[in-house]
Amino acid sequence: MPNARPLPTVRRRRLGEALRRYRREAGMSLDTAAAAMGWIGPKLSRIETANGYIKPNEVAPLLKTYGVQDAETVSALEGLAKDARKKGWWQTYSGVVAPAYADYISLESDAEAIRAYAPLVLPGLLQTAAYARETIAxxxxxxxxxxxxxxxxxxxxxxxxLTRPGNPLQLWAVIHEAVLHQRFPARPTVMRDQLRRLLDTAELPNVTLQIMPLASTPHPGGAGSFTLASFPGPMPEVVTLENLIGATYVEGVDEVRVFSDAFERIVAAALPVDDTQALIGELEERSRE
Structure with a gap:
């Protein structure tokens, strides 16, 4: 029975896109680059389109062919090649975690920083167990x-x-105030506990939390939620857009820049950090009445 073609994952897409970019910057065609590596057939094409694997020890020679010998770049791409087949803890939940969601978790796991705008529901990294169950249901x-x-x-x-040793994820989340007024009639304590969770998490040095007030000026967040993931070294950012049937990814440099610029404008329209904590604290106090 022939080997099944590997399903593209976000790690392989990131690696393939980076290798394609360096090849094009070197002015080399697929055939020329493959011949320089002694590869036969469409191996390089499959790697660049995330339909095939590249061995970690093949990364440095390929980059050298493109004139790329920066140690940080080589190390980052070798690590990505190594991790492309690595199974994460979420594979234990493969029966309920869809491939697109697994891709997102791997992105989140690899990232050094996440910037998120959340107008409808709290980011998953900030949720309590009860809030998670209610919103998932x-x-x-x-x-x-x-x-x-x-x-x-x-x-x-x-x-x-958020608390991993040595390099905790840097999280910057802007949450619309309307999210904080959501109620769960069957479980009235859910939002109170969730507000307390936000206050506690905001105390972490790697977490920045801002609230977009109901009376905010117009801003790009009106177009909907999004998440920007940044990675160590030379790897480009990736944007995630979610909906009821899954997630889609924006990976082109120019397209990602649109969201990065939008996030800066959203931050400018949101409440400062101190005012954000004061508002959450006030809402948490009211929830106890």
């Missing part, structure tokens, strides 16, 4: 109770990146 209308519970476990497990 509301959106995943075709999931069983057991599947909802498993997805909530996944969401909480993702939060380990």
């Amino acid at each position: 509301a959106n995943a209308t075709r999931r069983s109770p057991d599947e909802i519970a498993a997805l909530a476990e996944v969401r909480l497990a993702r939060q380990a990146v």
